[in-house]
Amino acid sequence: MDLPKEYPFIHIYAQKKARQPVIIKANTEGLCVLLNAIVTAIAYPDNNGIAEVFDGDAECYQVLVQQTSTHK
Numbered sequence: 001m002d003l004p005k006e007y008p009f010i011h012i013y014a015q016k017k018a019r020q021p022v023i024i025k026a027n028t029e030g031l032c033v034l035l036n037a038i039v040t041a042i043a044y045p046d047n048n049g050i051a052e053v054f055d056g057d058a059e060c061y062q063v064l065v066q067q068t069s070t071h072k
Contacts, residue, residue: 003058005027007027008032008051010024010030010055011055013025037063041065049064050063050065051063
């Protein structure tokens with residue numbers, strides 16, 4: 001199923017090995033939703049920033065952005 005262009009599309013590819021980059025593929029709307037989740041996580045550090053987006057299979061899912069004070 002193809003999504004209309006105005007739907008926020010993000011696909012996040014996890015690392016397969018240490019030190020590999022994480023790849024985020026997204027359309028403009030998806031990047032804006034992700035950016036808003038990042039800003040929300042910064043503004044409200046006790047809450048998660050949440051981006052509701054679609055993947056390549058047109059399935060809806062959430063990306064959670066959490067602020068942490070440690071490197072763990």
